[in-house]
Amino acid sequence: MIPSNPADRDVLAGEYVLGLLDAVAMADVEQALRTDADLARRVAFWEEQLLPASSALGKAEVDSAQWARIEQALATRRQALDRSTPPALTRSKSGMMRAAWRSPTLWRTTTGLASAAALVLAILLSRMSAPAESPTRYFAILQSRDTLGQESGPGWLIQIAQNGTVRSLPLVDVQPGSGRALQLWTLWDQARGPVSLGVLPPGGAIRLPPERLEAIGDGQLFEITLEPEAGSPIGRPTGRILFIGRAKGAATQAL
Amino acid sequence: MEPFDHASALKGCARQDPAALRRLYDREAGFLLAVALRIVRRRDVAVDVLHDAFLDIWERAGSFDSSRGTGRAWITSIVRYRALKYIRAASRETDIDAVTVAEIVDAAPDPFAALAASQDGVRLHGCLARLGADKRQVILLAYVDGLSQSEIAERLATPLGTVKAWVRRSLIALKDCLS
Secondary structure (H helix, E strand, C coil), X not given: CCCCCHHHHHHHHHHHHHCCCCHHHHHHHHHXXXXXXXXXXXXXXXXXXXXXXXXXXXXXXXCCCHHHHHHHHHHHHHHHHHCCCCCHHHCCCCHHHHHHHCCHHHHHHHHHHHHHHHHHHHHHHHHCCCCCCCCEEEEEEEEEECCCCCEEEEEEEEEEECXXXXXXXXXXXXXXXXXXXXXEEEECCCCCCCXXXXXXXXXXXXEECHHHCCCCCXXXXXXXXXXXXXXXXXXXXXXXXXXXXXXXECCCCCC | CCCCCHHHHHHHHHCCCHHXXXXXXXXXXXXXXXXXXXXXXXXXXXXXXXXXXXXXXXXXXXXXCCCCCCHHHHHHHHHHHHHHHHHHHHHHHHCCXXXXXXXXXXXXXXXXXXXXXXXXXXXXXXXXXXXXHHHHHHHHHHHCCCCCHHHHXXXXXXXHHHHHHHHHHHHHHHHHHHC
């Protein structure tokens, strides 16, 4: 809950900046900051006023190879962006648009539309010989996992197209429960840890734009975890793994 | 140090100009690494935090609003939140004991003393000085060292409820003093 009293809002903003909120309260503030300009100003006040205490720490020596690593990561992202033609909605290359794609609010408001659109598209595709979609490069069949961590058969299908589009197709019905959501992750670099591909809409079926996926290869791990509604507040999985599996390159043979 | 226009470098990043990110990096990487290092306490992790933070800066530069604050505060916050998220997740997994935390914190330079010597820190130093030693320490252990409230409580051998009350009172007093 975000308080309305100015003093309480200042304290909340201050606790957020100091890093003293628990994961749930922190996620609440992050969510509120997207729309609450007053709270954002109060947060910015603390960030600005406390900055000298950070500056007073001086400088640490940076390894000269570090910039090259950043540059390489940027190049990979740009390449992912330039690959093929993404669907119209994701066409914009502006940072704002991509930032907006990460916003759970937008996700929630558009997912209804998107799943309706996907349904219509699926019907259209089955009725007419539309131009072929980008061919599938990889599949990952994720196995369901019960509360004891035992695998109990295939539960989810992840399909990665040649152009990097990721499709998430549930094979079972899952209700994450109120205030909870399913979040899709992939792991290709143990050192970096799982990277979020996004919070899944109710039902779980969605097509993700190519820029979501930074890397794909044989054996790459995909998993779906149970997270707070706005997604994991810490950028890595916090809840239990519901589905897990590895990608496998599709045979190139035509039907 | 020469003046540097962080806001225009961030605008450059928003226009997808890699040279703008490079300018920010050349100017601030050493300082930002020190911020991350102080919180995560491990060089290899701090290096990863810095890496991810620069990718964040690149991607989110379009949402930077110069009417709310300076570019330098904005990028520093990105690094701090990344570092804090890492340390909170790590402490849930490994449970660093209080003694280790105390040792690490004791060995690090005192930010309050450093603030007195820094040019832009005079006002914050003055306001922190008015808080009194315990409350000041709570703020700095959280902000600079990234300790959680329960870690601070253990560190200062003070009940958690007292620490929480100190945080609240200190923030209200600081807001008043700094505004």
